[in-house]
Amino acid sequence: MSAGEPFVVTVCVTCDRAAYPPRAVCAGCGASEWRHTPVAGGVLEHATILRRVAGVAGTSTVALGVVRLESGSRVIARVKGRPALGSAVALSLNEGAVLASPGKSKIKKWWKGA
Numbered sequence: 651m652s653a654g655e656p657f658v659v660t661v662c663v664t665c666d667r668a669a670y671p672p673r674a675v676c677a678g679c680g681a682s683e684w685r686h687t688p689v690a691g692g693v694l695e696h697a698t699i700l701r702r703v704a705g706v707a708g709t710s711t712v713a714l715g716v717v718r719l720e721s722g723s724r725v726i727a728r729v730k731g732r733p734a735l736g737s738a739v740a741l742s743l744n745e746g747a748v749l750a751s752p753g754k755s756k757i758k759k760w761w762k763g764a
C-alpha cells in the first residue's frame with residue numbers, strides 16, 4: 651500500500667475554525683471563504699472493528715476509529731495496525747478514505763485527555 655495523499659481540512663479564513671468534511675458556511679462566524687490545510691495527525695480517541703462490511707463477501711474486517719485533530723475537530727478513519735487509545739496517529743488519504751496509522755505523527759503534546 652502506498653503512503654497515500656496528505657489529509658487536508660478546510661479552515662475558515664475569517665476565524666480559523668477547522669471543518670471536516672468541508673462546509674459551505676462556517677459554523678463559527680458564517681463566513682464562506684476557506685483555505686486548505688494539511689493535517690499530519692491526531693489522537694485516536696475511540697476504535698471499533700466491523701466484522702461484516704456491507705457489500706463485501708467473506709470475513710473481511712475493518713477497524714474504524716475516531717481521531718481528534720489539534721483543532722478539536724474529529725474525523726472517522728480506517729485504522730491501520732493496533733495503535734493504543736490516546737496515542738498519536740498519522741493521517742493520510744488512501745483511495746478517498748482517511749487512514750490512521752500508528753506513529754510518526756508530528757503533533758505537539760496538546761492532548762490532555764477526555
Ligand SMILES: [Zn+2]
Nearest residue numbers: 662665676679
Ligand atoms: Zn469562521
